[in-house]
Amino acid sequence: MLERREELQAQQTAESRALQALRADLAAAQQALDEALAEIDQARHQHSSQRDMLTATLDPELAGLYERQRAGGGPGAGRLQGHRCGACRIEIGRGELAQISAAAEDEVVRCPECGAILLRLEGFEE
Numbered sequence: 555m556l557e558r559r560e561e562l563q564a565q566q567t568a569e570s571r572a573l574q575a576l577r578a579d580l581a582a583a584q585q586a587l588d589e590a591l592a593e594i595d596q597a598r599h600q601h602s603s604q605r606d607m608l609t610a611t612l613d614p615e616l617a618g619l620y621e622r623q624r625a626g627g628g629p630g631a632g633r634l635q636g637h638r639c640g641a642c643r644i645e646i647g648r649g650e651l652a653q654i655s656a657a658a659e660d661e662v663v664r665c666p667e668c669g670a671i672l673l674r675l676e677g678f679e680e
Contacts, residue, residue, distance in 0.1 A: 634675070
C-alpha cells in the first residue's frame with residue numbers, strides 16, 4: 555500500500571509540473587496573441603487614416619459609389635486584368651469588354667457581374 559502511495563505521489567508531482575509548464579506555455583501564447591492583436595489594430599488604424607486621406611481627394615460622387623459597393627459586402631473596386639474583373643475574377647464578355655474599352659478615360663465603368671468599379675490601368679487590354 556505504501557508503494558502505491560509513493561507511486562501516486564510521484565505521478566501527481568510529475569503531472570503538477572506538466573500542468574505548470576502548460577500554464578506557462580498558455581501565458582506565453584496569450585501574450586504573443588495580445589501583441590499580434592495590438593499590431594493588427596495599429597496597422598488597421600494606420601491604413602484607415604491613409605484611406606481617409608485618399609478618399610478626401612476623390613470626387614464625392616465616386617467615393618459614395620465606392621462606399622455603397624463596399625457596403626454590399628464585396629470589394630468597392632477591382633483592377634481590370636485582361637478580360638477579368640480583379641474584384642470577382644469573373645471573365646467579362648467580349649461585347650461588354652468592347653464597351654469598357656470604348657468608354658472615355660474619365661468615365662466610371664463597373665463590372666457587369668459584381669458591380670465593382672473597374673480600374674482601367676494602362677495596358678488593361680493585354
